[in-house]
Amino acid sequence: MIEALLKKHVDDYKAVSVEAYIAARKKHFSHLDEDFSSLKGFDTILTLALSFPKGKPTYKGKGYGMVSRYSHGRDYHLVYQDKLKAIEACLSESGINSKGASDISPIDERFAAYLSGLGYIGYNQFLIHPEFGTHLYLATILIDRPFEINPYPYDTCGECTRCIDACPTDALSKEGFIKERCLSFKTQEKKPYDLDVLRDFKTYVFGCDICQDVCPKNKNINPVQREVFESDENSQLHLESILELSNKQFKRQFGHYAFAWRGGLVIKRNAIALLFNQGMDESLPMVEKTYKDYQHVPWFEETVRRILEAWRR
Ligand code: B12
Numbered sequence: 190m191i192e193a194l195l196k197k198h199v200d201d202y203k204a205v206s207v208e209a210y211i212a213a214r215k216k217h218f219s220h221l222d223e224d225f226s227s228l229k230g231f232d233t234i235l236t237l238a239l240s241f242p243k244g245k246p247t248y249k250g251k252g253y254g255m256v257s258r259y260s261h262g263r264d265y266h267l268v269y270q271d272k273l274k275a276i277e278a279c280l281s282e283s284g285i286n287s288k289g290a291s292d293i294s295p296i297d298e299r300f301a302a303y304l305s306g307l308g309y310i311g312y313n314q315f316l317i318h319p320e321f322g323t324h325l326y327l328a329t330i331l332i333d334r335p336f337e338i339n340p341y342p343y344d345t346c347g348e349c350t351r352c353i354d355a356c357p358t359d360a361l362s363k364e365g366f367i368k369e370r371c372l373s374f375k376t377q378e379k380k381p382y383d384l385d386v387l388r389d390f391k392t393y394v395f396g397c398d399i400c401q402d403v404c405p406k407n408k409n410i411n412p413v414q415r416e417v418f419e420s421d422e423n424s425q426l427h428l429e430s431i432l433e434l435s436n437k438q439f440k441r442q443f444g445h446y447a448f449a450w451r452g453g454l455v456i457k458r459n460a461i462a463l464l465f466n467q468g469m470d471e472s473l474p475m476v477e478k479t480y481k482d483y484q485h486v487p488w489f490e491e492t493v494r495r496i497l498e499a500w501r502r
Pocket residue numbers: 217218257258259291292293294295296297298299300303310313314315316317323324325326327328365366368371373374377395396397398400
């Protein structure tokens with residue numbers, strides 16, 4: 190019954206016992222001193238995958254900013270929300286208590302997925318699935334029942350180091366990941382940035398796909414073509430148009446995309462950094478206006494002031 194239900198709603202799934210998850214966390218992440226109380230009363234973590242299509246529109250060039258592929262189409266949090274609710278309701282009818290989440294649960298989703306045999310964790314830090322490569326969103330559902338399912342055979346990166354070599358900010362290495370260096374992290378944080386950080390903002394206005402695009406494991410993949418995750422006109426943003434929007438207008442226009450979750454001002458900051466780095470001098474008056482409009486926000490003021498000082502020099 191559980192398998193039929195999962196098959197109906199997601200593209201793939203595996204399972205790991207709560208006991209095995211906690212034991213592995215304690216073994217490999219003892220320094221984190223994690224609280225596992227939210228797992229109490231549950232026997233199994235079901236790990237779920239929803240794949241998203243490969244391919245994206247060709248970059249339009251100067252004046253535009255690309256949005257990371259995972260953020261094209263409808264926000265996967267919203268898509269998962271509906272699916273998880275439906276799964277939980279059906280499980281409940283069969284007397285199974287469950288709790289689903291995507292992104293916001295205390296469970297490390299990639300680690301749980303790896304333990305359950307849904308794929309392996311590559312040097313680019315992704316859970317790499319045999320059929321979908323890195324093109325998948327993860328979620329988990331806790332259930333109060335033992336449940337077993339055969340894992341996929343374990344894969345590895347072998348001798349490949351393409352993502353490590355291609356990362357523009359040296360965030361990756363065989364030893365691990367320095368998240369503060371990652372463009373995905375930098376384009377989401379709300380804090381004052383120096384010019385040397387801002388110089389990294391070149392073509393992506395949100396996120397970064399470079400370490401996935403170069404990965405050979407993504408070459409012959411077969412993700413499900415789901416309309417809801419197709420790229421659309423907002424997969425690349427016209428940078429000046431973003432600056433023209435009030436935060437309310439931004440929310441109305443982009444609120445159903447995953448890239449909107451940090452709010453409009455983060456995207457405006459990123460757009461300004463891109464316009465500066467792309468040498469879009471005709472945009473300077475618009476940037477100056479945006480600076481004035483939001484100079485009451487300290488992290489934004491400090492960052493954009495540094496850009497303007499350098500731009501006017
Ligand atoms: C916070 C977060 C981020 C942060 C910080 C990530 C980090 N590593 O600290 C930032 C903003 C940088 C980020 C970026 C991205 N993220 Co993110 N992120 C998360 C989130 C919410 C939590 C991750 C986390 O903090 N884990 C806990 C810490 C302890 O893990 P960690 O230190 O990274 O350790 C991992 C590895 O180092 C490795 N590892 C370390 N030690 C050991 C030991 C052993 C034995 C093993 C096997 C592995 C291992 O495995 C760990 C498993 O995650 C998850 C959702 C979730 N709840 O899990 C999504 C998630 C990981 N992100 C996701 C995505 C899509 C992205 C981006 C691609 C977005 C983009 N295109 O811009 C980038 C990818 C950048 C990259 N190369 O990894 C997906 C990944 C899907 C997949 N196929 O793997 C997730 C699972 C969201 C989802 N629901 O689908 N992310």
